[in-house]
Amino acid sequence: MLMDEFLRAADEVCGAGFVVAGPAIEPRYLQxxxxxxxxAAALVRPSTTAQVAALVKLCARHELILVPQGAHTGLVQAGTPTDASMHVLLTTERLREVFEFDPLDRTLRVSAGYRLSEVNERLAAHGLWFPIDLSADPSIGGMLAHNTGGTRMLRYGDVRANTLALTAVLGEGQVLHLGRGLQKDNAGLALQHLLVGSSGALGLITEATLKLHPLPRQQASALIAPASLEAVMPLYQRAMAGELAGMVSAFEGMSAAALQAALHLRGDPGRLFGGQLPAYALLLELSSELPAASLDLHALLQRWLECEFEAGAVVDAVLGADDTVWSLRHGISEGLREQGRVIGFDLSLPRRHFMRMRELAGAWLGAEFPQALVADFGHLGDGGMHCNLVWPKSAPPLDNEQMARLRSGIYAICADLGGSFSAEHGIGPSLQADYRALTEPAVLRLSGQVESLFDPRQTLGLTSFGPVWKSVL
Incomplete structure (x- = not known):
């Protein structure tokens, strides 16, 4: 009866056809x-900030938890409801009321429901883009909620670094406008940066003002086989300095197992390096806003690689196949899923400890979980490591206790090296216990106090930053 009352009220807010009871929700919202x-108990599809605010108030009144969801393209669980009696799923796909482009300030005020691809298609005509590059096509709201970084964070920064203002609905339905959309603004606390990356726990973001960048007029990529693992970080240091300084937009690392999975997925495992894959491959990309007539990036990259080859730091490289190289990089996750269950670790390390993490994690897994195939890859240039494992289909499945031990073991190694157990995926439900175990009690208490200011009734989302997870309150 209580849910029927909520559904009727929500229908009045969103309009006929935009509220669906739990059993009738399409699978794409739940998988x-x-x-x-x-x-979920219900799905609601608001189209304006005012409707979102009204729905938040309704959920608070009926003691329901509102779970925001963007394009549902991510690998974290924060956008997936799990309770058929208490969770109301709010998709932002109809939040498209604002798209205001300022060519002079190079900013875009945009609603949370727009997809990244739509934004960049519209901006391309103006020679600009929002340069958070991902293999998926997320919504703007989802990117803000999880502070995504992507493959070109090395040059452009993450979402937080490119967010100037936002509008959010807090846990009791209050609409908050944070920031003025200015490049320089010290007229108060930058609370908009606090909400970015909060996984929906502090407020439901409905729009944002984003900083835009010029589109590159040319790019050049190479897939590189370094002479050894010891040569990798010196190569990175030399790429970031000298004649390539300021032009490196990506510096990715791929283990042989990760690269092999992507190659098998495309049916051509012997395509690169004569079929003899290096233990670790590098993807280096240069980009420039200058035309090739002023600066030939391909010639510059080739000359740099020739010098590194002569110095003995590089043994082979693939040039002139940019689309193929990036296709392989973005195909790693799918290729790994073909081999078994993927257990993902989204880590961040000081660069000086990056290779040490690989070494220690590999040794620990070899002793404790020898069936696991380590297939790490990721954003070596900014310290990000997708320390992905494949649990083979032929091995007995891991139980909950084994999975907890596996995760705590990897996270402990990362923490000992001064790393983060969540580089850019955020703190969703699956990481709540690890978050509380790995965070100082004083930080947990303060974070909980901040969260209670924004969402005192624990109405929003499946994430909590306090000492106790909201789902057990």
């Missing part, structure tokens, strides 16, 4: 990319 399908 995430990596985890098991969820369930």
């Amino acid at each position: 995430p990319a990596r985890y098991a399908a969820g369930q």
Whole structure:
């Protein structure tokens, strides 16, 4: 009866056809990319900030939890409801009321429901883009909620670094406008940066003002076989300095197992390096806003590689196949899923400890979980490591206790090296216990106090930053 009352009220807010009871929700809203399908009491599809605010108030009044969801393209669980009696799923796909482009300030005020691809298609005519580059096509709201970084964070920064203002609905339905959309603004606390990356726990973001960048007029990529693992970081240091300084837009690392999975997925495992893959390959990309007539990036990259080859730091490289190289990089996750269950670790390390993490994690897994195939890859240039494991289909499945031990073991190694157990995926439900175990009690208490200011009734989202997870309150 209580749910019937909520559904009737929500229908008045959103309009006929935009509120769906739990059993009738389409599977695409409930099935995430990596985890098991969820369930919800209802699905609501608002189109304005005012409607979102009204729905938040309704959920608070009926003691329901509102779970925001963007394009549902991510690998974290924060956008997937799990309770058929208490969770109301709010998709932002109809939040498209604002798209205001300022060519002079090079900013874009945009609603949360727009997809990244749509934004960049519209901006391309003006020679600009929002340079958070991902293999998926997320919504702007989802990118803000999880502070995504992507493959070109090395040059452009993450979402937080490119967010100037935002509008959010807090846990009791209050609409908050944070920031003025200015490049320089010290007229108060930058609370908009606090909400970015909060996984929906502090407020439901409905629009934002984004900083834009010029589109590159040319790019040049190479897939590089370094002479050894010891040569990798010196190569990175030399790429970031000298004649390539300021032009490196990506510096990715791929283990042989990760690269092999992508090659097998495309049916051509012997295509690169004569079929003899290096233990670790590098993807280096240069980009420039200058035309090739002023600066030939391909010639510059080739000359740099020739010098490194002569110095003995590089043994082979693939040039002139940019689309193929990036296709392989973005195909790694799918290729790994063909081999078994993927257990993902989204880590961040000081660069000086990056290779040490690989070494220690490999040794620990070899002793404790020898069936696991380590297939790490990621954003070596900014310290990000997708320390992905494949649990083979032929091996007995891991139980909950084994999985907890596996995760705590990898996270402990990362923490000992001064790293982060969540580089850019955010703190969703699956990481709540690890977050509380790895965070100082004083930080947990302060974070909980901040969260209670924004969402005192624990109405928003499936994430909590306090000492106790909201789902157990």
